[in-house]
Amino acid sequence: MTALETKLQDCFILEPKIFEDHRGYFFESFNQNQFNSLTNTNARFVQDNESFSTKGVLRGLHYQTGEHAQAKLVRVIQGRVLDVAVDLRAGSPTFSQYVAVELTETNKKQLFIPRGFAHGFVVLSDTAIFSYKCDNFYNKESEGGIIYNDPTLCIDWQLAESSLIVSEKDLALPTLEAAKL
């Protein structure tokens, strides 16, 4: 496993070591010791999530507030997504900046998104299975979010707006300016 810190402090791209042979492949998708030493955090994940989406589905930008904030370690098991993490940490020198990383079944890259970030992704392949670990439990009452096409963030989702599939809930999310962070 290797880790590369992005321009957003504490947000890392992780690349596992893949062992391939005539049968197929094997890799450790998560190793607590390696994760801790590579990211210099000791996030302890307590919940795993999985979602299936078709092309153009955009989920996000989501976060949980306060003591229910979640750090996430995200990856793609099948397909190809553009994954986006937005720095919303109070006082951060990179506040409102984002990183966008293609996570695919082929590159097997993972993105570690610290607490205090908003997260979202758009599906670039026909379908995608998205799997991620959270270091805090789901808490519906503390759910927050930013509208995906926020004019301040100016995120390039790579797909035409007309091809995006967004839930009613996500379409109703506030702008960064209006959000209660």
Ligand SMILES: Cc1cn([C@H]2C[C@H](O)[C@@H](COP(=O)(O)OP(=O)(O)O[C@H]3O[C@H](C)C(=O)[C@H](O)[C@H]3O)O2)c(=O)[nH]c1=O
């Ligand atoms: C997140 C979550 C949801 N749910 C229930 C609540 C709804 O009845 C249903 C679908 O939830 P939602 O529409 O919020 O799912 P996504 O739009 O995929 O939300 C996720 O997408 C972005 C990309 C994220 O990073 C978050 O983890 C999460 O907000 O699952 C649960 O029971 N537990 C959970 O942890």
